Amino acid sequence: MNETAEPTASYTVEFTVSKRTVTCDATQFVLTAALAAGIRLPFTCRQGICGTCKSRLISGLYDMKHKGGIRPHEIEQGFFLPCCSKPLSDLAVEK
Amino acid sequence: MTQTQPALSALLARRRLGYTLEAQFYTNETIFRQDLDFIFARHWIQVGVEPDIASPGDCMIVDIGPHAIIVARDDDGGLRAFHNVCRHRGARLLHTAKTNVGNLVCPYHQWTYGLDGSLLFAAHMPEQFDATCHGLRRVHVRSLAGLLFICMAETPPDDFxxxxxxxxxxxxxxxxxxxxxxxxxxxxxxxxxxxxxxxxxxxxxxxxxxxxxxxxxxxxxxxxxxxxxxxxxxxxxxxxxxxxxxxxxxxxxxxxxxxxxxxxxxxxxxxxxxxxxxxxxxxxxxxxxxxxxxxxxxxxxxxxxxxxxxxxxxxxxxxxxxxxxxxxxxxxxxxxxxxxxxxxxxxxxxxxxxxxxxxxxxxxxxxxxxxxxxxxxxxxxxxxxxxxxxxxxxxxxxxxxxxxxxxxxxxxxxxx
Missing domain, CATH: 3.90.380.10 (Naphthalene 1,2-dioxygenase Alpha Subunit; Chain A, domain 1)
Incomplete structure (x- = not known):
């Protein structure tokens, strides 16, 4: 198939505690974008297993592929794992 | 215990039937250790009820003398029990009486175990490190119509x-x-x-x-x-x-x-x-x-x-x-x-x-x-x-x- 390459969507991620905002592509993990911008966040496994980077999302939509590092009830309470989540909109994260 | 006190075997041998035990059985540190080794580490110990860990990921901790145990409900609804001790540097994994987790993550260096006890992740370990040899140490767990029992012995009593x-x-x-x-x-x-x-x-x-x-x-x-x-x-x-x-x-x-x-x-x-x-x-x-x-x-x-x-x-x-x-x-x-x-x-x-x-x-x-x-x-x-x-x-x-x-x-x- 010959599809026309769409320009990759890009969103902003605001970290409300450190008062920093970074740009994150739709293909990029939120943690990766934050680290690239020099924001220091807690993390260990970078694959959604350990839950070290668990953060509360204040607003926005994301696509997360975790491996057991977060429980459904935590997700319901508004938590997500930046290490294995890609943005689907602008995000605000309580970090 | 001082050297002049009789050994446990001698105390047991001279126990008078129909009478309360001698004082050492209720006070002595050495006999207490032997109670933990011979009674609590080798028998089926009742530790809780299934509603304590009703949902997948629910964990409860039980301390029995020096033994720190996790009893967990795995993602398939099965019962699991482990020693509450990280295989890295020995830190306790869980500290609250009852909690719900995704994986079991050590708070010290984030060694991460699945609810089946297998080591899923350990950062910085060399290539030749064998994660399969470093799963959580298992403890036997059984339910009697909803009453939970654990046994720390390798081979538990066979009459459960x-x-x-x-x-x-x-x-x-x-x-x-x-x-x-x-x-x-x-x-x-x-x-x-x-x-x-x-x-x-x-x-x-x-x-x-x-x-x-x-x-x-x-x-x-x-x-x-x-x-x-x-x-x-x-x-x-x-x-x-x-x-x-x-x-x-x-x-x-x-x-x-x-x-x-x-x-x-x-x-x-x-x-x-x-x-x-x-x-x-x-x-x-x-x-x-x-x-x-x-x-x-x-x-x-x-x-x-x-x-x-x-x-x-x-x-x-x-x-x-x-x-x-x-x-x-x-x-x-x-x-x-x-x-x-x-x-x-x-x-x-x-x-x-x-x-x-x-x-x-x-x-x-x-x-x-x-x-x-x-x-x-x-x-x-x-x-x-x-x-x-x-x-x-x-x-x-x-x-x-x-x-x-x-x-x-x-x-x-x-x-x-």
Whole structure:
């Protein structure tokens, strides 16, 4: 198939505690974008297993592929794992 | 222990049948360690109830002397138990009594284990590091109709299934899995764990010590023999109630007759469905149910109280409306944790179906009274004037059976 390459969507991620905002592509993990911008966040496994980077999302939509590092009830309470989540909109994260 | 004191094997060999144990058994640090090694690390220990860990990812921690254990519900709904110790540098993984986790993550360096205990992730370890050799150390775990037991031995006593086969038909109708823990209380008793158990295994003290409990229970159901005309008349009434009610209950599908196998097996137990006074419904201050929503499929409130004991560390009372479950954990030679759980139907709503104060009134009062008695016994036993005293043969025979089981199991452990 010959599809026309769409320009990759890009969103902003605001970290409300450190008062920093970074740009994150739709293909990029939120943690990766934050680290690239020099924001220091807690993390260990970078694959959604350990839950070290668990953060509360204040607003926005994301696509997360975790491996057991977060429980459904935590997700319901508004938590997500930046290490294995890609943005689907602008995000605000309580970090 | 000083060198002049006799070895445990000598103390066991000279134990006088029908008498309380010598003081060292209740005070001595070395014997306490041997209790932990030979009794608690080698037998099936009752640690909780399935509603403690109802959902996938639910974990509870249990400390038994130096043994720190996690009991967990895995993602397939199965039961798992592990030592609560990271395989990296030994940190405790979980610190809260009950919690829900995705994976088990060590708070120190984030070594991460699945709910099956396998090591999923350990950063910075070299390529040749074999994660499969560093899973959490497993502990055996079994459910007896919803009562949770663990065994830390590599090869646990093989009589658990036989016990479960006998007891499950008694317990199942009360549907522990369909319950939730409405209230939980930890009491630290100031006495050796065996004093807590011995106090539970007789009702000689009930009449004087337990005004709330004896509103509903009959001491005769716990080995008490009557003395005097009034007591004999009461006992006769009790035994005729047992006869009639056992017939009714068994016809209704509820096993009721006494089965007692406390001494001659590793996993000793006793059970009997016992009549209650007056309304006969529950162990409450007014002998009526404390919870409007009955357990399981029950429609009859007057089902007495099913008594279940297991050696070395538990007893339970199952009624039509609620369950009270007691587990005993040694802390030090002279302190013991008594953990009590009150269970009601999972759908029962506090304020609508039951009042927590009414539900827990009898056994909270009784626990405090028992705790006081255990403390008084311990205080006398640690003083120089103590000598082993005689059990009343007709009224304290079940205490003797606890001691006989304990002495027998220690002898087997020591190989003497």
């Amino acid at each position: 299934d036989a016990m479960a086969q006998t007891l499950a038909p008694y317990i199942m109708p009360h549907d522990i899995r369909g319950c939730r823990v409405a209230f939980e209380e930890d009491i630290i008793e100031h006495g050796n764990w065996k004093l807590t158990m011995e106090n539970n295994r007789e009702c000689y003290h009930c009449n004087a010590a337990h005004p709330e409990l004896t509103r509903s229970i009959f001491a005769e159901g716990f080995g008490f023999a009557p003395v005097g005309a009034e007591a004999e008349a009461q006992a006769e009434r009790f035994h005729s109630m047992v006869g009639a009610l056992h017939r009714d209950w068994e016809q209704g599908g509820l096993p009721s007759r006494e089965i007692e196998d406390l001494v001659d097996r590793p996993t000793g137990f006793r059970t009997e469905r016992l009549p209650l006074e007056d309304a006969g419904e529950s162990e409450t201050l007014d002998t009526r149910v404390a919870c409007r929503k009955l357990l399981g499929k029950f429609s009859e409130k007057r089902l007495g109280a099913l008594s279940v004991w297991t050696q070395p560390n538990s007893w339970h009372h199952f009624m039509s409306d609620h369950i009270v479950s007691f587990s005993v954990f040694p802390l030090t030679p002279e302190t013991t944790l008594l953990r009590t759980k009150w269970l009601v139907h999972a759908d029962a709503v506090e304020g609508r179906d039951y009042q927590c104060a009414n539900l827990t009134a009898v056994w909270r009062a009784t626990n405090r009274q028992d705790s006081d008695l255990v403390g008084k016994a311990a205080a006398g036993i640690r003083s120089s004037g103590y000598r082993p005293g005689p059990y009343a043969p007709d009224t304290e025979s079940l205490v003797e059976k606890f001691c006989a089981w304990y002495v027998g199991r220690l002898k087997i452990g020591l190989g003497t």
